[in-house]
Structures are given as structure tokens and as C-alpha cells.
Amino acid sequence: MQHLLKIAGNRTRRVSALLAVWFCASAGLSAQAMADERDLSVSPTPEKNFIIGGTPVQQESYPWTVALAHVANASLVQRQFCGGSVIADTWVLTAAHCLFDRSGNLLSLSDFTVATNARNLRDPDAQEHVVSNAYLHPDYNHNANNPHSDLALLELATSTGVTPVALSTKATENLVGLQGTVIGWGAVDFSDPASPLFPDQQYAVDVPVVTLDVCNAPISYAGSIFENQLCAGFAQGGRDSCVGDSGGPMVVTYQGVVQQIGVVSFGFGCALPNYYGIYTNVPYFIGWINQYVFVGEPEFEPEVSSSRGTTAISSSGSSSSGSTSLFALLILGAGLFARRRS
Numbered sequence: 388m389q390h391l392l393k394i395a396g397n398r399t400r401r402v403s404a405l406l407a408v409w410f411c412a413s414a415g416l417s418a419q420a421m422a423d424e425r426d427l428s429v430s431p432t433p434e435k436n437f438i439i440g441g442t443p444v445q446q447e448s449y450p451w452t453v454a455l456a457h458v459a460n461a462s463l464v465q466r467q468f469c470g471g472s473v474i475a476d477t478w479v480l481t482a483a484h485c486l487f488d489r490s491g492n493l494l495s496l497s498d499f500t501v502a503t504n505a506r507n508l509r510d511p512d513a514q515e516h517v518v519s520n521a522y523l524h525p526d527y528n529h530n531a532n533n534p535h536s537d538l539a540l541l542e543l544a545t546s547t548g549v550t551p552v553a554l555s556t557k558a559t560e561n562l563v564g565l566q567g568t569v570i571g572w573g574a575v576d577f578s579d580p581a582s583p584l585f586p587d588q589q590y591a592v593d594v595p596v597v598t599l600d601v602c603n604a605p606i607s608y609a610g611s612i613f614e615n616q617l618c619a620g621f622a623q624g625g626r627d628s629c630v631g632d633s634g635g636p637m638v639v640t641y642q643g644v645v646q647q648i649g650v651v652s653f654g655f656g657c658a659l660p661n662y663y664g665i666y667t668n669v670p671y672f673i674g675w676i677n678q679y680v681f682v683g684e685p686e687f688e689p690e691v692s693s694s695r696g697t698t699a700i701s702s703s704g705s706s707s708s709g710s711t712s713l714f715a716l717l718i719l720g721a722g723l724f725a726r727r728r729s
């Protein structure tokens with residue numbers, strides 16, 4: 388919340404990947420705090436933006452979408468903090484940064500669940516699953532200015548019974564220009580970043596995938612976005628994912644098949660002109676994902692090393708940030724914490 392407030396008073400055009408990250412880092416767990424407030428924030432806002440700029444999902448169009456929710460004695464509406472997608476019966480793809488709290492501490496496996504069948508977070512049929520293992524990509528660095536490789540796999544203790552979403556294995560050049568659809572329960576109104584408005588219903592928004600050159604332009608992210616990321620959105624802004632959508636999927640329909648190409652990662656503000664949404668490039672990481680769940684062969688030579696992260700987090704944790712091996716994380720079943728920057 389503090390970070391959000393700080394940024395709220397500083398909505399300049401200055402490119403600051405760090406601030407952008409703060410939006411996200413604070414998004415995960417502040418979502419709950421903010422959600423708690425939302426029942427009180429009934430004052431009408433002059434201008435409404437949805438998901439931002441999207442529409443509510445009325446039918447079970449995206450049955451493989453899941454909500455990550457804190458374990459607490461409250462409704463799912465108040466506990467949802469991130470999204471994800473079912474990629475195999477008991478496996479969920481999400482963003483690595485979703486697994487950290489606002490203080491930068493890694494969550495314990497017992498701190499959160501994965502909810503399926505929750506198109507509306509108030510739906511009594513929503514089912515929560517215990518997470519038995521979580522694996523963060525070894526190159527993810529929560530403290531980096533641009534926290535790329537922002538993906539994690541969650542293994543669930545119980546079957547979801549959900550038909551998984553296909554993952555795209557396409558090279559980036561084949562994705563640029565496609566219309567991506569992003570789905571989530573994130574803020575639908577971010578006009579006052581200090582009090583975002585969260586929906587009960589899932590929203591979806593269509594955003595075109597743009598080249599990295601576009602979002603690396605000086606008026607945008609100024610060279611800070613990497614090849615293992617995707618940018619999507621509009622130069623004029625207005626439509627975007629937002630706080631609380633992180634970890635959720637961006638899909639395209641390619642040759643008639645719906646397939647996931649991105650994981651919501653971060654953005655500077657939400658839906659601001661020139662600040663496209665930044666997504667983890669799913670095809671880029673197929674090699675890494677395949678080590679846990681076989682999802683298909685990439686149709687190109689992935690440049691990413693696909694070494695499996697095997698460093699266990701110790702319960703005492705560490706505050707170092709530079710080393711990738713430190714973050715070659717295998718969160719063991721017992722649910723361990725790593726203490727990070729506060």
C-alpha cells in the first residue's frame with residue numbers, strides 16, 4: 388500500500404522500471420488489503436476503466452483460469468490476489484512475483500490456495516486446491532529493476548478436473564500483431580491508484596501484441612524490456628491488465644486453437660499511454676516448463692537455459708538479490724519461507 392501511495396503521488400512520465408515493479412510487488416498482497424476496503428469505496432468515479440477497458444466474462448469461456456487466494460477466514464472476493472492458468476490437471480502456471488508478499492518475503496505453500504471454477508469469486512461452486520509444490524524460474528529476481536523470467540509452476544494436491552489451456556510454442560515474431568486476450572480479477576478502475584476498484588466477476592480485455600522495439604522506445608520502457616518478455620496494449624492506453632491480474636494468462640487464437648502466450652507480469656501504472664503491459668513470454672520458457680509438465684516442443688530453438696532450479700529455500704532465507712542460483716528455487720512441500728527485502 389505504501390508503495391502504491393508513493394507512486395500515486397508521482398505519476399510522472401519518468402521511466403522507472405523500479406516503480407513499475409513496485410506496482411506489481413505491492414499488487415499481490417496489497418490486493419487483499421485493498422479488497423477489504425472496496426466495500427466501503429462506493430463513491431462513483433467519473434471515468435471507469437475495466438480490467439482496464441475490458442468486459443465481464445459472462446460464459447465459461449476460460450475454464451482453465453484460476454485465482455490465487457490467501458488462506459484466511461474471508462470470502463474469495465477478499466482473498467484473491469493473483470491469477471493463473473491450469474496447464475495440466477494438477478499444474479498451474481502463474482507469475483513468480485505472485486509468490487512474494489508486499490515486504491518481499493516468499494509465501495509459504497500453506498499461505499495460499501488455487502481456486503478453480505471461480506469466474507465469479509462469489510460463486511459457491513468455486514473450488515480451492517491446496518498447493519503441494521511451487522517452482523520459481525531460476526532466473527527470476529524479485530529485486531531486479533526488470534524482474535524478467537517472472538513465472539512459476541504450482542503443483543496442486545488435488546485434481547482440478549479442468550481441461551488445460553494449450554501453451555503456445557511459437558517464436559515471438561509470429562506472435563507480434565496477434566490479438567491477445569488477458570483474463571483476470573484485477574482492478575477495473577485504477578484512476579485513483581490509492582483505492583483501486585476490484586470486481587467480483589472475471590474480466591477479459593483484448594490487447595494487440597506489439598514488438599519489443601515499440602515498448603523499448605524512449606517514451607515507453609526505454610530499452611529495459613528483454614526478449615523473454617512480451618508487450619501488449621495500445622499507444623493511447625485505455626486497455627490493459629492491472630493490479631491483481633498478475634499471474635493470469637494472455638491467450639491468442641492461433642490457427643483456431645486458443646493458446647497461452649503470456650503471463651501478466653507488470654506495467655507502469657495501468658493502461659497509461661505508451662506504457663504497454665509486460666508479459667512473460669510463455670513460448671520462450673517452454674523448455675523450462677517441459678521439465679515439470681510436458682507441454683510440447685518449441686517451434687524454435689529457445690535461447691533460455693532450461694536448467695531446473697534445485698536450490699531449496701532455507702527457512703532462514705537470505706537477503707541477497709544478485710545471484711540467480713539463489714533464486715533457483717524449489718519450494719519444498721513443507722512450505723518454507725525466504726525472507727527478502729522489507
Ligand code: ARG
Nearest residue numbers: 411414630631632633654664
Ligand atoms: N504486477 C501486477 C499484479 O501483481 C500486474 C500489473 C499489470 N500491469 C499492467 N499495466 N499491465 O497484479
